[in-house]
Amino acid sequence: MKAVVYEKPFNVTVRDVDDPRIQHPNDVIVRVTSSAICGSDLHMYEGRTAAEAGIVFGHENLGIVEEAGSGVTSLAEGDRVVMPFNVACGFCKNCLAGKTGFCLTVNPGFAGGAYGYVAMGPYTGGQAERLRVPFADFNCLKLPPGEEFETDFVLLADIFPTGYHGCELAQVIPGESVAVFGAGPVGLMAAYSALLRGASKVFSVDRVPERLAKAEEIGAIPIDFTKGDPAGQIKEQTGGEGTDKGVDAVGYQAQSHKDASHEEPAVVLNTLVETVRPTGMLGIPGLYVPSDPGGPDEHAKHGQLLVSIGRMFEKGQQMGTGQCNVKRYNRQLRDLIIAGRAKPSFVVSHELPLDQAPQAYEKFDKRIEGYTKVVLHPGHALAA
Numbered sequence: 001m002k003a004v005v006y007e008k009p010f011n012v013t014v015r016d017v018d019d020p021r022i023q024h025p026n027d028v029i030v031r032v033t034s035s036a037i038c039g040s041d042l043h044m045y046e047g048r049t050a051a052e053a054g055i056v057f058g059h060e061n062l063g064i065v066e067e068a069g070s071g072v073t074s075l076a077e078g079d080r081v082v083m084p085f086n087v088a089c090g091f092c093k094n095c096l097a098g099k100t101g102f103c104l105t106v107n108p109g110f111a112g113g114a115y116g117y118v119a120m121g122p123y124t125g126g127q128a129e130r131l132r133v134p135f136a137d138f139n140c141l142k143l144p145p146g147e148e149f150e151t152d153f154v155l156l157a158d159i160f161p162t163g164y165h166g167c168e169l170a171q172v173i174p175g176e177s178v179a180v181f182g183a184g185p186v187g188l189m190a191a192y193s194a195l196l197r198g199a200s201k202v203f204s205v206d207r208v209p210e211r212l213a214k215a216e217e218i219g220a221i222p223i224d225f226t227k228g229d230p231a232g233q234i235k236e237q238t239g240g241e242g243t244d245k246g247v248d249a250v251g252y253q254a255q256s257h258k259d260a261s262h263e264e265p266a267v268v269l270n271t272l273v274e275t276v277r278p279t280g281m282l283g284i285p286g287l288y289v290p291s292d293p294g295g296p297d298e299h300a301k302h303g304q305l306l307v308s309i310g311r312m313f314e315k316g317q318q319m320g321t322g323q324c325n326v327k328r329y330n331r332q333l334r335d336l337i338i339a340g341r342a343k344p345s346f347v348v349s350h351e352l353p354l355d356q357a358p359q360a361y362e363k364f365d366k367r368i369e370g371y372t373k374v375v376l377h378p379g380h381a382l383a384a
Helices: 039-045 150-157 159-169 185-196 209-217 230-236 267-275 309-314 330-338 354-366
Strands: 002-008 011-016 028-037 060-068 080-083 130-133 177-181 201-206 221-224 243-248 276-284 318-321 350-353 374-377
Touching (some): 028 354, 060 150, 080 130, 150 159, 159 243, 159 318, 159 330, 177 185, 177 230, 185 209, 185 243, 209 221, 221 230, 230 267, 267 309, 350 354
Parallel strands (some): 177 243
Antiparallel strands (some): 028 060, 028 130
16 A cells, blocks of 8 residues: 655655554554644654654544454444544553553553554554554544545544643633644644633734734734744733633744744743743643754753743642543544534645645645645545
């Protein structure tokens, strides 16, 4: 089958790889109809992780069940399903507690598994024509048949639940003010989720005009950090107090607010501490890693960042961190989509055949030509 394969930093190719097969009675094989490129994929694409050549990318996957193992009971050939990026067993201590992003079974020696991602287990990614899904009864979320809501539903694999998770980590409740740092796909989903949860005022902090315009379209207040200290800009609009809650949707490759050409890995964390009022809460769904070969200094290369813990303590703030437990939210968010209450596909800028993945990665990485969120459709021929 055809798949998107990582070759080296800034280079992916579409080439033939082995077809997936049923390896356990609880597996299914899914014919992939949509697989999105995630900002997290760019960390590997840029060589900023320990990813090695040969990884098939793709953890945001939707498709049709093509084959089911003999132990699968709730799924059948022809079912339309979307899979959380988390691979989870459903029966370990963490899964039973609803913390499926930290499954103790699927990736021995590490809490958590995922498709097509470094250190997250032996699970091939879904930017391919087919995908093996283990523990399929638990990991597949059934969708209405047909093609309706295709680009909305594929976002249930990761970014819509992850944005919502940021608000859950910050415990956003109706009437509160929220600052979301980053207006990429996850940041826009966090701002959107804050509004869905009833926030009275949502600030969206970024520097890319197209992203800030998109944030404004959904009802958020755009804050361009190149035009001045974002914490100061937000305090001016909150009576000097700051926001009730804050969400970091940027992570460790954050750009300096003083010089966007340089990285400052802890800048968003420290700016959030200043932005959020005393006793407020911070939600950190943005990715931080223990190993970053391209870190700007030796501490950053080992995931050790200089965070203003003294200021955070002084303000009595709380912080929630960690990757999203997608299954905790995906059914409810699916039903919001079906009911017409949510349409997360507003973030999708491009839908392309699988063959165009190398060009899409390059343009998405450079943030050019309006590339903000790309959905690949395996099985579609290369466009002329």
